[in-house]
Each structure stands twice: as structure tokens, then as C-alpha cells.
Amino acid sequence: MKAIHLCSKKKLEFWLIKNGNEDAPVWVQDAFTAKGFQWVSPSSLRIVNTGGLIKINANAGDFLVFNGKYMKIVTAQKFQTDYRVLN
Numbered sequence: 001m002k003a004i005h006l007c008s009k010k011k012l013e014f015w016l017i018k019n020g021n022e023d024a025p026v027w028v029q030d031a032f033t034a035k036g037f038q039w040v041s042p043s044s045l046r047i048v049n050t051g052g053l054i055k056i057n058a059n060a061g062d063f064l065v066f067n068g069k070y071m072k073i074v075t076a077q078k079f080q081t082d083y084r085v086l087n
Helices: 024-034 076-082
Strands: 003-005 011-016 037-041 045-051 053-059 063-066 070-073 081-085
Touching: 011 045, 011 081, 024 037, 037 081, 045 070, 053 070, 076 081
Parallel strands: none
Antiparallel strands: 003 011, 003 081, 011 063, 037 045, 045 053, 063 070
């Protein structure tokens, strides 16, 4: 899915982090295939050496924003205030 950052006006892709990636974008599925993303619990995703993130855990319910090269973890509250989903 795509969103726009309200301050920079840049269009980005995003994924709502949740266990089960059946509706995840291709870049998320590729990260799981390459073992860059791994579930450490039903509510915690480990990201290792993927999209500029070295080693970090992200929580289910947060958003992963991707600009085509780098990823950023954004809380649900911050996503609602700083981004607008595009149709």
C-alpha cells in the first residue's frame, strides 16, 4: 500500500506489521524469504540487516514505511498523524 508523508510530501510504501504475511507487499515477502524478517513471538518481528535497519525488533500494530531503499518503523499513532494513505 502507498502513503504520503504529510511534511515532506514524499510517496512511500507501508505495511502494517502483523503476524501472517498473506497480504504483505512483495518487499516484505522478499525480506521474510531472505531471513531478514523473522517472527520472535506472535507480536514481535525481528529485522536484521534489511532496508537499512541493522538489528531491531518491531511490534505488531506498528507500521513499516519503505521508500524503496530504507525502512523506518513508525508507531500507529505517529502514522495516523504524519501520513495519509493513498488509494
